[in-house]
Amino acid sequence: MLLVALVCLGLLVLTTVIHYEVLRGLSNVLPGLEIRPRAKLIVVIVAAFVAHVIEIVLYAAAIWILVRFPALGSLGDSARFGFDVSLYFSAETFTSLGYGDVVPGGDLRLLAGAEALNGLLLIGWSASYAYIAMERFWNGGPAVGPER
Template sequence: MIATIALTFTPLMLTVVVHYEALSGLSRILQKSTIQSRPKVLVVVFGVITAHFTEITIYALTYWIADAGLNIGDFGGNRAVNFADYLFFSAETFSTLGIGDIFPLGMMRLIASLESLNGIVLIGWSTSFTYLTMSHYWAGNSLE
């Protein structure tokens, strides 16, 4: 049970720090950049997508450790057999898409539940940051 709790909260805390640092870094890049204003929005969009992919990968590693390493759970359905399956499941869960061709069993359900909550918060944070960036850098605040 202790391993499950540690394995649940470690990626949650790690992804929040990764996201904070990614947005902070993007903010510094934008301030120092000599590129035109509107393309800065593209830098932010690609930056937050990269941050989310990194966070999804952190959770995929967590599922791999939980399943193959610590054996604290399993997957039902189309059995996850390689890292690509963990990555795909993590992307579904993080985005709350939840196609459901594979699903966690046992204590790994707690990790998946908190990943969804974490994903919603981090995606919302990215949306807010992107909106603020667009409001600041989009010429004349119009949607031309």
């Protein structure tokens, strides 16, 4: 349990840093982009999407590695388990979609719960950033920046 808890903590920190850096990078780049203000929103959405995909892949890699140690838990049917199943489960969990067709067992349940909470927070962060960007760009206000 301790190992999985440490992996959860590490992934929480790593995904938060990735997300922060992507949004900070957007704040620095957007004002200088010579494109229409509304097109900048497309840049925001694509960048946030890419950040989320990277974060999902990191969780999938951790799951894929941890499943190799049966004492730490299992993920779905071990006969058909591969990285694709880890990636699917991670995306499903990160977004809180939760079909339930792939179910974690053992200590991996802790990682699944942490990923769902982390995904909820990071998706909310992206949504609030996108809202602020829309408000500023649509109203012709100043570009999104780190400080006002």
